[in-house]
Amino acid sequence: MREWEQEEPLIIERGKGPYLIDTEGNRYLDGTSSIWVNLHGHRHPTLDRAIKRQLDKVAHSTLFGLSNPPAIQLARALIRIAPKGLARVFYSDNGSTAVEVALKMAVQYWQQRSPEAGPKHSFLHLKLAYHGDTIGAVSVGNIELFHSRFKSLLFHAVEADPPYCYRCPLSLTYPSCRMACLDPIEQILKEHHRTLAGFIIEPLVQAAAGMLTSPPGYLKRIRELCTKYNVLLIADEVATGFGRTGKMFACQHEQVTPDLMAISKGLTGGYMPLAATLTTDEIYQAFLGKYEDFKTFFHGHSYTGNPLSCAVALANLEVFKKDKTLVRLQPKIKTMARLLQPLWQLPHVGDIRQRGFIAAIELVEDKKTRKPYPLETRMGHRVTQEARRHGLLLRPLGHIIVLLPPLSTDALTLARMVATVHRAIATVTGTSSLTPA
Numbered sequence: 001m002r003e004w005e006q007e008e009p010l011i012i013e014r015g016k017g018p019y020l021i022d023t024e025g026n027r028y029l030d031g032t033s034s035i036w037v038n039l040h041g042h043r044h045p046t047l048d049r050a051i052k053r054q055l056d057k058v059a060h061s062t063l064f065g066l067s068n069p070p071a072i073q074l075a076r077a078l079i080r081i082a083p084k085g086l087a088r089v090f091y092s093d094n095g096s097t098a099v100e101v102a103l104k105m106a107v108q109y110w111q112q113r114s115p116e117a118g119p120k121h122s123f124l125h126l127k128l129a130y131h132g133d134t135i136g137a138v139s140v141g142n143i144e145l146f147h148s149r150f151k152s153l154l155f156h157a158v159e160a161d162p163p164y165c166y167r168c169p170l171s172l173t174y175p176s177c178r179m180a181c182l183d184p185i186e187q188i189l190k191e192h193h194r195t196l197a198g199f200i201i202e203p204l205v206q207a208a209a210g211m212l213t214s215p216p217g218y219l220k221r222i223r224e225l226c227t228k229y230n231v232l233l234i235a236d237e238v239a240t241g242f243g244r245t246g247k248m249f250a251c252q253h254e255q256v257t258p259d260l261m262a263i264s265k266g267l268t269g270g271y272m273p274l275a276a277t278l279t280t281d282e283i284y285q286a287f288l289g290k291y292e293d294f295k296t297f298f299h300g301h302s303y304t305g306n307p308l309s310c311a312v313a314l315a316n317l318e319v320f321k322k323d324k325t326l327v328r329l330q331p332k333i334k335t336m337a338r339l340l341q342p343l344w345q346l347p348h349v350g351d352i353r354q355r356g357f358i359a360a361i362e363l364v365e366d367k368k369t370r371k372p373y374p375l376e377t378r379m380g381h382r383v384t385q386e387a388r389r390h391g392l393l394l395r396p397l398g399h400i401i402v403l404l405p406p407l408s409t410d411a412l413t414l415a416r417m418v419a420t421v422h423r424a425i426a427t428v429t430g431t432s433s434l435t436p437a
């Protein structure tokens with residue numbers, strides 16, 4: 001915070017398409033999609049109009065005992081595009097709460113579904129997982145820097161190694177490893193399934209860990225294992241949902257239907273806070289009963305199902321259709337891959353990972369040994385500061401540079417973004433004296 005106070009703060013006043021414009025009138029390309037939320041660019045007329053129209057009706061009314069048309073229509077629309085089998089929608093207002101809802105729903109489900117089986121109330125998650133910043137979400141997360149301070153507040157969860165192929169926990173290489181990292185996971189499930197309510201996972205891409213991409217077939221195997229051991233699969237699609245990976249939801253790449261699915265970031269096209277937890281009819285049924293059975297799901301937020309948010313989320317889905325967002329994204333994903341190729345040549349680029357319209361470039365001190373830069377060199381930070389000087393806004397994850405443009409970004413703009421990243425990495429790592437910035 002002291003450093004931030006000393007730096008020249010950047011105050012964003014306006015936006016247009018892939019650009020953000022500060023109070024001084026400087027234009028920047030939005031290389032993080034405003035932290036992974038924006039899809040169709042800023043000030044999209046359809047999205048702007050949806051909020052204005054809803055504002056002429058009502059800004060907010062509660063979902064406690066009532067409902068509203070945008071919330072109803074959006075729930076229907078979400079079920080139409082979600083992995084097959086998800087049939088029910090529970091609203092909340094950010095990714096962390098969508099995850100909390102999934103965890104609590106899983107626990108209450110097992111209590112009501114088969115109380116005689118004993119408590120199924122713990123969770124399995126991957127190391128380096130990030131599921132949000134609230135206490136429950138942190139309990140099933142594992143990003144040392146963000147989480148270690150709060151350990152005393154967390155509930156116990158079981159951890160397994162992630163498929164971080166560049167730094168394989170088993171020191172194996174894909175594909176000859178044949179995904180051997182799944183064996184310890186099966187072992188854990190075998191041992192703990194009686195007490196495990198669910199396995200929570202970021203499907204295909206562990207985002208905050210540095211965009212760790214799982215090998216093809218990994219998620220499908222996790223689904224099979226969860227089914228085999230009677231543990232609910234909770235897909236946290238907060239980052240991967242809404243086209244980011246090239247399909248509407250990451251689970252759809254491997255024809256996987258999770259038992260619970262958390263969505264938020266792209267849900268409103270980056271306009272308003274809104275989240276939802278989707279689930280199956282099977283789970284929904286376990287929450288039905290007589291009043292005095294108190295089987296209802298005991299969770300709710302003041303702004304749940306906010307009509308302005310739901311209206312703009314509906315407009316977001318409309319834009320997907322009208323602008324053929326997913327169809328037009330496919331060639332741009334290929335272009336991104338092609339544009340990233342030359343970066344392999346940089347002496348401090350250790351790994352480049354891409355999944356859909358997400359790219360991550362892992363910087364290392366030593367390319368051969370894959371030795372990371374010492375934390376205090378702040379390489380990621382310095383590269384993003386350099387990119388900012390050339391009109392591109394980025395935010396690093398440690399020493400990993402992440403590029404995540406709005407899905408609507410055209411090929412030419414994308415090329416400019418990648419060129420800026422390339423130049424910034426070359427400049428900063430080339431001249432680095434390894435002293436703190």
Ligand SMILES: *Cc1c(COP(=O)(O)O)cnc(C)c1O
Pocket residue numbers: 094095096097099130131132133202207208236237238239240264265
């Ligand atoms: C961002 C994120 C969250 C948390 O969402 P918030 O809206 O920031 O609370 C949860 N899970 C994943 C995978 C995320 O990327």
